[in-house]
Amino acid sequence: MTATAAQSSPRKRAGNGAAPRDIADDIGLDALVGHAGYAVRRFQIWIFQDFIRTLGDVDIRPTQYSVLTVIGANPGLSQMAVAKRLGIERARLVHLLDSLEQRKLVKRVKSKADRRSHALHLTTQGETALAKFKRLAAEHERHVEEKIGKENRAQLLRILAGFT
Amino acid sequence: MTATAAQSSPRKRAGNGAAPRDIADDIGLDALVGHAGYAVRRFQIWIFQDFIRTLGDVDIRPTQYSVLTVIGANPGLSQMAVAKRLGIERARLVHLLDSLEQRKLVKRVKSKADRRSHALHLTTQGETALAKFKRLAAEHERHVEEKIGKENRAQLLRILAGFT
DNA sequence: GAAAGATTGTTGTTGACGACAACAATTGTC
DNA sequence: GACAATTGTTGTCGTCAACAACAATCTTTC
Numbered sequence: 001m002t003a004t005a006a007q008s009s010p011r012k013r014a015g016n017g018a019a020p021r022d023i024a025d026d027i028g029l030d031a032l033v034g035h036a037g038y039a040v041r042r043f044q045i046w047i048f049q050d051f052i053r054t055l056g057d058v059d060i061r062p063t064q065y066s067v068l069t070v071i072g073a074n075p076g077l078s079q080m081a082v083a084k085r086l087g088i089e090r091a092r093l094v095h096l097l098d099s100l101e102q103r104k105l106v107k108r109v110k111s112k113a114d115r116r117s118h119a120l121h122l123t124t125q126g127e128t129a130l131a132k133f134k135r136l137a138a139e140h141e142r143h144v145e146e147k148i149g150k151e152n153r154a155q156l157l158r159i160l161a162g163f164t
Numbered sequence: 165m166t167a168t169a170a171q172s173s174p175r176k177r178a179g180n181g182a183a184p185r186d187i188a189d190d191i192g193l194d195a196l197v198g199h200a201g202y203a204v205r206r207f208q209i210w211i212f213q214d215f216i217r218t219l220g221d222v223d224i225r226p227t228q229y230s231v232l233t234v235i236g237a238n239p240g241l242s243q244m245a246v247a248k249r250l251g252i253e254r255a256r257l258v259h260l261l262d263s264l265e266q267r268k269l270v271k272r273v274k275s276k277a278d279r280r281s282h283a284l285h286l287t288t289q290g291e292t293a294l295a296k297f298k299r300l301a302a303e304h305e306r307h308v309e310e311k312i313g314k315e316n317r318a319q320l321l322r323i324l325a326g327f328t
Numbered sequence: 329g330a331a332a333g334a335t336t337g338t339t340g341t342t343g344a345c346g347a348c349a350a351c352a353a354t355t356g357t358c
Numbered sequence: 359g360a361c362a363a364t365t366g367t368t369g370t371c372g373t374c375a376a377c378a379a380c381a382a383t384c385t386t387t388c
Contacts, residue, residue, distance in 0.1 A: 032233050032328065035301065036308050036317055037211040037226055039324035042251060044208045045375090046327060047201040061344080062201055069196050080365060087206065089346065094367060116354045116365040137199065144200050152323045153200055159316045160203035163210060164196065209346090227374085244336060253375065258338060280336040280383045 047144060054140040060133055063088070067096055071106060071120045072130050078117040079108075105129055211308060218304040224297055227252065231260055232294050235270060235284045242281040243272075269293055 032038050051062050060068075063086075070082055079097065083090040097120070100106040105126035108118040122130060145153050196202050215226050224232075230250055235241060243261065247254040261284070264270040269290035272282040286294060309317050 040208045042327035044204045163206035
């Protein structure tokens with residue numbers, strides 16, 4: 001849905017039942033413009049779609065990528081720690097890890113120190129795979145740069161740095 | 165969440181074997197930082213939660229608000245036009261409108277020009293309600309300003325203007 | 329003017345995702 | 359040792375995007 005991003009032509013329309021034909025592609029959002037949440041939502045949908053498409057060959061979704069990245073950077077973390085850090089529920093992480101473990105990318109090692117928890121590690125296969133994922137993710141980031149501009153992307157990261 | 169500050173307690177943690185320990189609350193995201201998608205996702209979650217909370221009394225969610233706003237600004241639109249403009253599936257819009265129509269905020273008028281489509285209008289009750297929603301939404305926007313700063317919010321809107 | 333094709337609203341299914349609740353096993357605390 | 363808290367797990371519920379299929383209705387084409 002690459003919106004044509006046409007500039008708003010001042011089209012004021014009184015919508016009665018008479019043939020709203022021409023405006024189908026040029027609806028004024030009016031009040032919606034100026035809402036940060038709406039812009040962010042649309043942008044986030046675009047970004048995720050591009051990420052999913054760019055990492056489509058390896059079948060890795062954004063959440064899976066974030067889990068792999070955190071585990072790769074901090075081997076031995078418990079599920080609780082990973083969930084808390086990424087802001088996802090531990091109940092949800094269970095399924096994510098089930099999938100990743102089934103694909104032999106991650107292994108759950110029973111922790112000796114705390115026999116309730118699992119220490120999470122990448123498999124050797126998982127490490128080489130993650131390296132490839134990171135290359136594809138970098139390609140995705142280049143798409144973002146092409147979309148909004150290099151400086152704007154940097155600005156964005158700076159503004160939202162507090163949320164990571 | 166909102167662990168902006170280092171609330172680190174000098175707690176000891178059971179790391180096993182390999183490297184890291186005592187990192188439960190201070191996990192390095194490393195590669196995740198620098199990914200626009202991750203920051204945007206976290207920010208979008210925060211924004212929606214604040215929106216839902218701020219408009220909690222009137223029980224209006226972001227998507228519902230966007231639908232009402234578009235219909236209010238462009239009365240007589242068809243469901244297809246609204247769906248396309250907001251980037252939501254027409255199948256999904258059906259349920260959204262069912263809910264809004266049940267609450268007497270929106271009415272589907274059978275279009276005479278095209279008997280397949282419905283012309284969407286706000287009810288008088290819907291218009292007064294939307295006015296209140298807009299006031300609350302403005303309050304929500306102020307929360308965003310407090311969170312990221314007034315200039316940063318303006319920057320954000322400017323950067324993401326192409327997605328609205 | 330009738331057949332073929334496209335569009336609109338609708339219903340349904342699937343899967344990812346967040347929020348909660350309950351549970352067994354284990355740990356920590358008193 | 360009794361009791362509370364934590365960890366992983368299972369389950370349910372609701373939101374949301376992506377499809378597929380369908381009837382009714384337009385549009386196109388011969």
